[in-house]
Amino acid sequence: MCDAVDNDRTSDPAVRRALAIVLMREVLPLLDDLREDIAANHLQMAIDTVLRGCSPQAAGSC
Structure with missing residues (x-):
């Protein structure tokens, strides 16, 4: 894929x-x-960032 x-x-x-x-x-x-909790949390943050349509640097302001 x-x-x-x-x-x-x-x-x-x-x-x-x-x-x-x-x-x-x-x-x-x-x-x-x-049980890779930290990696899963980071990945979830990345997913959330993409869904909001903003860059990771600006994620706190979206």
């Missing part, structure tokens, strides 16, 4: 953003199973 995303540089940014969110959400349960 990642190869398809990498090879299609012309795809719509909204589609690529949605795919990134889906992939990140799929990883969250795996991190929970591994």
